[in-house]
Amino acid sequence: MLIKRVQETTERLRDNVEKVIIGKREVIELMAVALLCEGHVLIDDIPGIGKTSLAKAVARSLGGIFRRIQFTPDLLPSDITGVYYFNQKTSEFELRPGPVTANIVLADEINRATPRTQSCLLECMQERQVTIDGETLLLPRPFLVIATQNPIELEGTFPLPEAQIDRFLLRLKLGYPSESQEKDILLRFMDDDPLEHLENVIEAQELQELQQLCRKVLVEDTVLTYIVNISRATRSHPGVRLGMSPRATLGLRLASQAWAAIQGRDFVIPDDVKQLAVPVLAHRLIIDLQSHLRGQASEDIIKEILDNLPVPVEESQC
Amino acid sequence: MKANWRGEILYAVTLLMESCWLGALLLFLNELVADGRQLCIIWLWLMYPVVFLLNRLLRSLEWKRYRCYAINGLAFALGTLLLIKTQLYAEYSLLDGSWLSALGGNMSQTFQAFQPELLAIIGCGLLFWRGWHLAHHGATFATVGTSFQFGLSILLIILFLSYLTGVSFPNAILLVIAFCFLSLVGMGLCRSTEAAAEQAGASTRELQLLLFTVVLILLLGLLAGSFINSNLLQLLLDALRWIWSIIVKIIAFLLSFLPEPGPAELPPPPTIPMPEVPPAEAFHPWTLPEPIRDILGKLVVFGSLVLIVIALYRVFSDILRRLRGAVTRGATIEPLPRTFRANLLGALMRLIYRILGILFPWRLAYRHRRVTEGQSREVGSIRHIYRSLLRWGAEAGWPRRVSETPYEYLETLRTMLPADGRGQLSCITEAYVIARYRQNWEVGEPLQQIKGSWEKLRRFKLRKTGQEQTHAGSNYLQEVRNANQTSSGNDREIEG
Numbered sequence: 183m184l185i186k187r188v189q190e191t192t193e194r195l196r197d198n199v200e201k202v203i204i205g206k207r208e209v210i211e212l213m214a215v216a217l218l219c220e221g222h223v224l225i226d227d228i229p230g231i232g233k234t235s236l237a238k239a240v241a242r243s244l245g246g247i248f249r250r251i252q253f254t255p256d257l258l259p260s261d262i263t264g265v266y267y268f269n270q271k272t273s274e275f276e277l278r279p280g281p282v283t284a285n286i287v288l289a290d291e292i293n294r295a296t297p298r299t300q301s302c303l304l305e306c307m308q309e310r311q312v313t314i315d316g317e318t319l320l321l322p323r324p325f326l327v328i329a330t331q332n333p334i335e336l337e338g339t340f341p342l343p344e345a346q347i348d349r350f351l352l353r354l355k356l357g358y359p360s361e362s363q364e365k366d367i368l369l370r371f372m373d374d375d376p377l378e379h380l381e382n383v384i385e386a387q388e389l390q391e392l393q394q395l396c397r398k399v400l401v402e403d404t405v406l407t408y409i410v411n412i413s414r415a416t417r418s419h420p421g422v423r424l425g426m427s428p429r430a431t432l433g434l435r436l437a438s439q440a441w442a443a444i445q446g447r448d449f450v451i452p453d454d455v456k457q458l459a460v461p462v463l464a465h466r467l468i469i470d471l472q473s474h475l476r477g478q479a480s481e482d483i484i485k486e487i488l489d490n491l492p493v494p495v496e497e498s499q500c
Numbered sequence: 501m502k503a504n505w506r507g508e509i510l511y512a513v514t515l516l517m518e519s520c521w522l523g524a525l526l527l528f529l530n531e532l533v534a535d536g537r538q539l540c541i542i543w544l545w546l547m548y549p550v551v552f553l554l555n556r557l558l559r560s561l562e563w564k565r566y567r568c569y570a571i572n573g574l575a576f577a578l579g580t581l582l583l584i585k586t587q588l589y590a591e592y593s594l595l596d597g598s599w600l601s602a603l604g605g606n607m608s609q610t611f612q613a614f615q616p617e618l619l620a621i622i623g624c625g626l627l628f629w630r631g632w633h634l635a636h637h638g639a640t641f642a643t644v645g646t647s648f649q650f651g652l653s654i655l656l657i658i659l660f661l662s663y664l665t666g667v668s669f670p671n672a673i674l675l676v677i678a679f680c681f682l683s684l685v686g687m688g689l690c691r692s693t694e695a696a697a698e699q700a701g702a703s704t705r706e707l708q709l710l711l712f713t714v715v716l717i718l719l720l721g722l723l724a725g726s727f728i729n730s731n732l733l734q735l736l737l738d739a740l741r742w743i744w745s746i747i748v749k750i751i752a753f754l755l756s757f758l759p760e761p762g763p764a765e766l767p768p769p770p771t772i773p774m775p776e777v778p779p780a781e782a783f784h785p786w787t788l789p790e791p792i793r794d795i796l797g798k799l800v801v802f803g804s805l806v807l808i809v810i811a812l813y814r815v816f817s818d819i820l821r822r823l824r825g826a827v828t829r830g831a832t833i834e835p836l837p838r839t840f841r842a843n844l845l846g847a848l849m850r851l852i853y854r855i856l857g858i859l860f861p862w863r864l865a866y867r868h869r870r871v872t873e874g875q876s877r878e879v880g881s882i883r884h885i886y887r888s889l890l891r892w893g894a895e896a897g898w899p900r901r902v903s904e905t906p907y908e909y910l911e912t913l914r915t916m917l918p919a920d921g922r923g924q925l926s927c928i929t930e931a932y933v934i935a936r937y938r939q940n941w942e943v944g945e946p947l948q949q950i951k952g953s954w955e956k957l958r959r960f961k962l963r964k965t966g967q968e969q970t971h972a973g974s975n976y977l978q979e980v981r982n983a984n985q986t987s988s989g990n991d992r993e994i995e996g
Contacts, residue, residue, distance in 0.1 A: 449938040452905045492902045
């Protein structure tokens with residue numbers, strides 16, 4: 183049972199990350215989904231919740247190169263992608279690769295950079311390559327961008343362009359911890375930062391093998407149709423200005439496969455699709471002004487669609 | 501107001517629909533009457549709308565039941581006697597009582613031969629029954645559906661009997677086509693009424709437009725067929741000829757202004773032997789050539805067949821939908837669009853493959869296998885069990901919602917079951933999920949165990965409390981996951 187390997191590895195990863203992040207098991211599992219799909223993650227929540235800690239804990243749990251970029255308004259594209267500089271000793275132009283050439287890139291406070299700088303990640307995120315001075319370089323695999331952003335602060339921030347938002351497989355929200363969890367956090371961080379002692383539990387090579395396994399998880403034809411129907415329903419929903427893209431449909435299928443594998447199944451069930459629909463789709467929808475004024479969020483629309491769309495199940499006998 | 505209008509149309513359509521099979525029955529029986537003393541069926545049939553209107557009037561008056569029965573009985577007796585008198589004993593005067601004795605004499609011979617008096621009595625009885633039924637039950641989907649089922653059976657029996665006995669009655673095919681067409685219209689109207697009650701959607705408007713177009717074309721066709729004859733065509737052609745002659749005269753008048761060319765001597769034309777051309781047949785524009793008529797005839801037959809097939813398909817699919825609704829007591833469950841079509845096509849495909857497999861076993865056997873290999877016997881059995889479970893749940897008042905996954909539905913039913921039954925329910929759901937979404941049964945539990953679970957489960961009764969349905973299928977999944985994690989944690993501890 184090869185698929186059990188995915189489950190076991192995910193459990194190892196989860197246990198490791200839980201040494202730092204307390205009480206957010208589902209979010210950690212969704213991070214594992216992103217790793218297994220090689221999809222990028224946008225962690226969107228208020229300050230001080232543990233976004234960066236989560237990203238760093240996941241990155242440290244993985245072997246491979248990890249780089250962090252602190253996005254600021256004066257950050258330039260070449261600061262991310264890299265630059266050719268003139269080496270006076272050799273009298274030649276030499277490449278100084280940017281922090282994007284890593285396995286895990288943490289883009290902290292991504293919405294603080296200017297749109298020009300943000301856009302330099304588009305090629306990296308979709309094609310897994312970077313172009314510097316007309317020369318295209320392949321990025322190391324697996325390649326994953328974990329970005330964080332703060333939805334509250336608007337001053338000095340630049341909203342992410344739609345093209346970039348669509349490139350994030352998942353958008354995660356951590357939320358406040360419960361009372362007991364918060365107490366556990368206090369105790370856990372009493373002596374020192376547990377992040378410092380975190381070991382890697384999964385190698386990049388192993389992760390790539392698991393990614394291949396996840397792609398072999400069976401998605402039955404009617405479940406595929408169900409995914410497509412969700413996608414189409416978002417496009418025709420009256421409260422939505424821009425529905426799901428085919429990339430999002432593909433992402434939902436991939437994420438469902440990974441989720442099924444994490445549960446130890448080698449086939450996808452509609453529950454997997456429902457479970458992943460909000461994290462995969464909600465950030466890609468653009469709702470219209472009226473829905474917005476009514477206080478309807480994109481998550482509500484996705485849930486409404488899921489509550490009305492027929493699930494592929496047996497019909498009762500007549 | 502619109503609903504009333506639709507309702508009245510539906511009454512008319514149902515009445516005409518029933519008239520088709522009643523008419524066919526009466527016409528067939530009329531052909532069997534002894535001594536050529538046949539009735540005029542139109543007069544007999546007129547009893548039907550009269551009875552219908554009479555009963556609607558009685559219903560609106562809200563009289564007591566026995567009074568209505570008495571009036572109906574009286575009307576039946578009078579109507580039948582009047583019909584017999586006007587149709588069969590017209591030579592006697594109304595006040596002459598001797599026709600009654602003649603009627604009695606003829607009735608006594610009923611056992612020797614089928615007398616028209618008996619037909620009149622049977623026909624009047626039938627028409628009274630149907631008229632009373634329609635007026636009291638109203639024109640609803642149930643009435644239209646029942647009329648269709650009953651009428652179709654009667655029509656088939658009549659056609660079969662007429663084939664066996666060699667008795668042909670006029671307009672048999674026309675009545676069948678009209679019956680199918682009217683049933684289609686009736687069903688359309690039922691749907692339209694329902695949809696109007698719920699929401700005036702675009703699909704309803706499309707259906708109405710379609711129905712209107714079909715009705716318009718048929719009416720125009722009937723009008724054209726009844727009015728256009730050879731004289732009318734001749735008149736039209738004469739008018740066209742007159743207009744053409746006027747045009748020719750105008751052209752000739754204009755040409756008269758041109759100078760005439762002088763006479764010139766031309767060499768004699770060479771004599772070329774010309775092949776003999778058979779004299780062309782006179783072309784009569786109002787009589788179509790035989791091949792075209794043949795093709796048109798075939799087209800009409802084909803169109804009629806298509807109409808019958810569409811009517812049968814639509815009506816049966818609607819009946820199936822209604823049955824599904826009835827089974828689940830009107831609860832909102834999955835509408836299963838195209839299920840009937842899929843089932844029908846699936847059955848047809850299986851039949852075709854079976855036949856081809858018998859004819860060409862060496863070539864098509866593998867294709868048949870490919871069609872059926874997707875579903876092994878175990879998978880089919882488990883899906884069948886789950887279908888039964890869904891029906892069981894629906895009958896108990898807890899139908900599966902359209903958007904519920906098997907695990908969510910499991911969570912709904914678990915709260916309604918005693919603790920003993922929950923294990924069986926989980927076992928069946930687990931098995932179904934594997935069978936349905938994994939499409940094979942290599943890893944599942946033995947089929948007998950699942951059948952046993954179902955046998956035990958069906959003995960339980962679901963609680964019919966007013967408790968709200970919970971749709972947290974993930975709770976069960978979460979429990980399963982927690983159990984797995986606990987077991988894996990224990991394993992690790994043991995290893996440690």
